[in-house]
Amino acid sequence: MGSPGTHYPHVILSGTERGSCYSSRHATPVSFHAPIRAIIRNLRSNVALVSGPVGNTGDMSAIAGNGRRSQLAAVAEPPLILDPEIDEELEELEAISRGLEEHTLSANTRRAYEKAWRSFTWFCDLHSLEALPAHPEAVRWYVAWMSTQTDEWGLPRFATATIRQHLAGVANRHVKDGYLDPTGHKAVSDLVRGLAKLRATRPVRKRPLLLDDVTRIIGTMDHDVYPNGVSAARDAVALWLGFAGALRRSEAAGLQLKDLELHPKDGIHVHVGASKADQENAEADVVVLPFGSTAMTCAPCAVHRWVALVGIAQEADASQRRRRTMRQLFAYQLDDHVCGSEGGYGLISSADLASLTPLMRATYRNRYDARIHKVSVSGDALHSMLLVRMAEAGMDPSAYGFHSLRAGHVTQARRNGATTEEIMRAGRWRRAETVNIYDREYNPAARNSVTRLGL
Numbered sequence: 001m002g003s004p005g006t007h008y009p010h011v012i013l014s015g016t017e018r019g020s021c022y023s024s025r026h027a028t029p030v031s032f033h034a035p036i037r038a039i040i041r042n043l044r045s046n047v048a049l050v051s052g053p054v055g056n057t058g059d060m061s062a063i064a065g066n067g068r069r070s071q072l073a074a075v076a077e078p079p080l081i082l083d084p085e086i087d088e089e090l091e092e093l094e095a096i097s098r099g100l101e102e103h104t105l106s107a108n109t110r111r112a113y114e115k116a117w118r119s120f121t122w123f124c125d126l127h128s129l130e131a132l133p134a135h136p137e138a139v140r141w142y143v144a145w146m147s148t149q150t151d152e153w154g155l156p157r158f159a160t161a162t163i164r165q166h167l168a169g170v171a172n173r174h175v176k177d178g179y180l181d182p183t184g185h186k187a188v189s190d191l192v193r194g195l196a197k198l199r200a201t202r203p204v205r206k207r208p209l210l211l212d213d214v215t216r217i218i219g220t221m222d223h224d225v226y227p228n229g230v231s232a233a234r235d236a237v238a239l240w241l242g243f244a245g246a247l248r249r250s251e252a253a254g255l256q257l258k259d260l261e262l263h264p265k266d267g268i269h270v271h272v273g274a275s276k277a278d279q280e281n282a283e284a285d286v287v288v289l290p291f292g293s294t295a296m297t298c299a300p301c302a303v304h305r306w307v308a309l310v311g312i313a314q315e316a317d318a319s320q321r322r323r324r325t326m327r328q329l330f331a332y333q334l335d336d337h338v339c340g341s342e343g344g345y346g347l348i349s350s351a352d353l354a355s356l357t358p359l360m361r362a363t364y365r366n367r368y369d370a371r372i373h374k375v376s377v378s379g380d381a382l383h384s385m386l387l388v389r390m391a392e393a394g395m396d397p398s399a400y401g402f403h404s405l406r407a408g409h410v411t412q413a414r415r416n417g418a419t420t421e422e423i424m425r426a427g428r429w430r431r432a433e434t435v436n437i438y439d440r441e442y443n444p445a446a447r448n449s450v451t452r453l454g455l
Helices: 036-041 087-101 107-126 136-148 160-176 186-198 211-219 228-243 249-253 299-312 318-330 379-392 403-415 420-427 432-442
Strands: 010-012 048-050 260-263 267-272 285-290 361-365 370-376
Touching: 107 136, 107 160, 136 160, 136 186, 160 186, 211 228, 211 379, 211 403, 228 249, 228 299, 228 318, 228 361, 228 370, 228 379, 228 403, 249 379, 267 299, 285 299, 299 318, 403 420, 403 432, 420 432
Parallel strands: none
Antiparallel strands: 010 048, 260 267, 267 285, 361 370
């Protein structure tokens, strides 16, 4: 890889037929519809490496056809020469600007792009291709390679949406480093569109979990058993955040104690930060976890139990911490409110929610002990937890995921008579069409004339 401002050797492909590439040294065309390994094997014999300056015209037509030749303008901005007198100030501003750039993408998107870039560079290293700046053909071959990968069941390892995400990661790295985006070339976009049409199927959506399903899962947990009751208390909170709060798994995993606010009338207010629909956090989102009609369906009770255990985990003396934890777990009663909704005090107060520490924390347990760590769980961990809990409750988890809780919120609310506006407000959706998708998939009788046929 070169540094910005240098000249790079570039792959020049020419040909007289669409869908084939000819080398300046070989006259044999290589079909892009041949097996990918054959394409890669012939790469070195079917390219001409040309060194020299590349104009910054922005021309992305890297693949020549109909007898014409062109080349990719993969260039970076020229290096900035700083005046020694202002060098120190600009360096400070540069540090500030880079710090701000880190917040351009959400943490989840940034991790996905980094993973995509590692995969792309691995592919390029394997086949002696330049990753930065990358030629559109290298990207095209990478897409073709991803399209051929399958898992142990013979299903595509990379869904079309995942392939697009990988391309977004490659594009982001190029633009960030001052190069033209090779993924925007027509040869790449045509390949992706063709793949999408070939794989065109109905989107696979997670089935919803309704209220009865959630209470069934929570009811089978060992709440009053040590040490299993510690993770049961946390998992119950996660389930209510997903169902009653309609939170996405990344939102639930990212909550801190300070994001929760006890409310004497409503239950608990959850202040959600930047979300998928509001990356810049322009609107303050407050999710309500209402008091339940019973302790079994009371999300605030679950929060009180878990946060109380988190507080006990701060106890320095290990034996005292263990005794206090066991005392709380053994006192668990399924029908008793502990959130203060029936008068009196709950297990926690507002002072217990003033910390900038994670709400959903990792736990460790063996046969004799349970620990609550200070680090947060990941969204993937919450997803896996739900599948395990469903299996323990005797339910088939194959068609479900953490998003099933959010989908269940919509479906249950709609069946109970909620309006689109009410659902949009609870789930923080910006478009009514998004809510209508859930209706079509899981509640097709809602607002459907078939119910008025007098059958």
